[in-house]
Amino acid sequence: AQTVTQSQPEMSVQEAETVTLSCTYDTSESNYYLFWYKQPPSRQMILVIRQEAYKQQNATENRFSVNFQKAAKSFSLKISDSQLGDTAMYFCAFLIHFGNEKLTFGTGTRLTIIP
Amino acid sequence: EAQVTQNPRYLITVTGKKLTVTCSQNMNHEYMSWYRQDPGLGLRQIYYSMNVEVTDKGDVPEGYKVSRKEKRNFPLILESPSPNQTSLYFCASSLGGQGFNQPQHFGDGTRLSIL
Numbered sequence: 001a002q003t004v005t006q007s008q009p010e011m012s013v014q015e016a017e018t019v020t021l022s023c024t025y026d027t028s029e030s031n032y033y034l035f036w037y038k039q040p041p042s043r044q045m046i047l048v049i050r051q052e053a054y055k056q057q058n059a060t061e062n063r064f065s066v067n068f069q070k071a072a073k074s075f076s077l078k079i080s081d082s083q084l085g086d087t088a089m090y091f092c093a094f095l096i097h098f099g100n101e102k103l104t105f106g107t108g109t110r111l112t113i114i115p
Numbered sequence: 116e117a118q119v120t121q122n123p124r125y126l127i128t129v130t131g132k133k134l135t136v137t138c139s140q141n142m143n144h145e146y147m148s149w150y151r152q153d154p155g156l157g158l159r160q161i162y163y164s165m166n167v168e169v170t171d172k173g174d175v176p177e178g179y180k181v182s183r184k185e186k187r188n189f190p191l192i193l194e195s196p197s198p199n200q201t202s203l204y205f206c207a208s209s210l211g212g213q214g215f216n217q218p219q220h221f222g223d224g225t226r227l228s229i230l
Binding site: 042044091093102 | 146148150155156157158159160163165171173174203205207209211218219221223224
């Protein structure tokens with residue numbers, strides 16, 4: 001069974017600063033996918049960024065980037081130039097693309113951007 | 116506009132009164148899934164469906180039923196709701212199979228309170 005661990009329940013950072021959210025996972029699979037989802041107070045689930053495990057290059061999406069360390073089973077999210085709209089719950093998730101495309105989620109990190 | 120629509124958004128009801136949460140997608144997706152979100156636990160899969168008339172249990176199926184009679188609809192049924200089913204529920208859909216490069220789309224969530 002796959003597990004996803006987010007060890008930081010809450011974080012806060014000043015606006016315009018950089019923040020890194022941690023995520024580790026455990027799996028015996030070699031081909032899988034990793035995601036970060038954002039859940040603002042409106043409670044929508046918004047895909048922030050995704051990474052295919054077979055790709056060594058770290059994914060980036062504007063101010064969001066990941067540090068994917070496959071051997072260490074680590075998948076952290078870096079938010080640069082943080083903005084007030086980044087205040088949200090962030091979930092790390094894992095998916096094996098075979099059969100049930102279930103997303104296995106971590107418990108989330110509540111991020112607050114301070115003006 | 117591509118979307119997953121859940122109804123109702125909020126529901127307060129009493130123990131034992133059957134209820135149905137509807138989910139509909141307009142993207143011709145084959146794969147649909149239900150998750151529940153609880154504090155400190157992240158999102159956990161309840162049931163999933165890989166196509167019409169094909170459904171299977173996720174990680175926490177007890178007390179729930181689903182059906183997939185049409186491709187676009189995937190209702191979640193609570194035959195005899197209990198207070199431990201008080202939660203935030205999400206429906207999600209994706210192309211499935213070879214459509215992995217398309218992300219899973221989430222509905223806006225349904226907040227259920229069972230008294």
